[in-house]
Amino acid sequence: MRLPITAWVSISHxxxxxxxxxxxxxxxxxxxxSLRSPESFAALxxxxxxxxxxxxxxxxxxxxxxxTAAGVRHLIMDCGIGESMPGGVLGARLVIAVSVLLTVLAGxxxx
Amino acid sequence: MVTSVTNxxxxxxxxxxxQRVSALVLLAYFAYIGCVLLGGVDYTGWRELYAQTWMRVxxxxxxxxxxxxxxxxxxxxxxxxxxxxxxxxxxxxxRLLAQLLCGIVIFVYTVWGIQILWGY
Numbered sequence: 001m002r003l004p005i006t007a008w009v010s011i012s013h014x015x016x017x018x019x020x021x022x023x024x025x026x027x028x029x030x031x032x033x034s035l036r037s038p039e040s041f042a043a044l045x046x047x048x049x050x051x052x053x054x055x056x057x058x059x060x061x062x063x064x065x066x067x068t069a070a071g072v073r074h075l076i077m078d079c080g081i082g083e084s085m086p087g088g089v090l091g092a093r094l095v096i097a098v099s100v101l102l103t104v105l106a107g108x109x110x111x
Numbered sequence: 112m113v114t115s116v117t118n119x120x121x122x123x124x125x126x127x128x129x130q131r132v133s134a135l136v137l138l139a140y141f142a143y144i145g146c147v148l149l150g151g152v153d154y155t156g157w158r159e160l161y162a163q164t165w166m167r168v169x170x171x172x173x174x175x176x177x178x179x180x181x182x183x184x185x186x187x188x189x190x191x192x193x194x195x196x197x198x199x200x201x202x203x204x205x206r207l208l209a210q211l212l213c214g215i216v217i218f219v220y221t222v223w224g225i226q227i228l229w230g231y
Contacts, residue, residue: 014184014187014188017181017184017185017188018184018185018188021181021184021185021213021216024177024181024220025220028220028223028224028227031227032223032227034154034157035157035158035161035227035231036231037231038154041154041157042154064141068138068141071134071138072138075131075134075135078131109149
């Protein structure tokens with residue numbers, strides 16, 4: 001599908017939002033295990049140290065980072081900044097650039 | 112006049128405001144949690160943080176913001192794609208079922224979250 005970059009950023013904002021709604025279950029599960037007891041905290045730490053769980057956490061963080069960046073762009077546009085066609089394209093490019101950078105940094109932090 | 116009964120506030124402007132206020136609460140909460148986690152945590156410190164009333168209230172505020180934000184967001188997505196125009200005659204039925212499922216998940220998240228925050 002050939003769509004302008006602004007459309008891709010918009011549809012990914014929606015997709016990441018739906019993904020995060022599902023991923024909230026993982027976050028609540030982790031918060032539950034982290035506060036339940038010292039034993040479950042240690043077990044959670046061990047569980048999060050496996051490759052698969054690291055990938056899951058990275059995916060959740062990537063979704064969170066992207067959804068946040070695209071959301072902040074909306075808030076900035078609500079203030080009347082970047083509402084023109086070139087402004088919208090620039091904003092969309094910035095969202096992608098910031099998200100990629102922060103997602104790589106999140107990966108570095110996890111590993 | 113027929114108004115939508117499945118959006119949050121029966122008014123697009125109200126939903127618009129809810130979406131932005133809840134977004135700011137979530138931004139503040141995740142930024143704060145991110146800073147705490149980057150600083151490194153052990154069980155005692157983490158437990159003590161979540162034992163404080165302000166942190167429980169902040170967390171509950173973030174959880175309620177999340178479910179309101181999710182309802183408004185998912186409503187926007189479902190009313191765009193799960194429609195009779197996109198899906199045929201069963202579109203509206205599918206959308207209402209999806210929204211029912213979403214409502215159940217929201218209810219579970221809310222109860223589970225309160226249980227975590229005040230249960231341990």
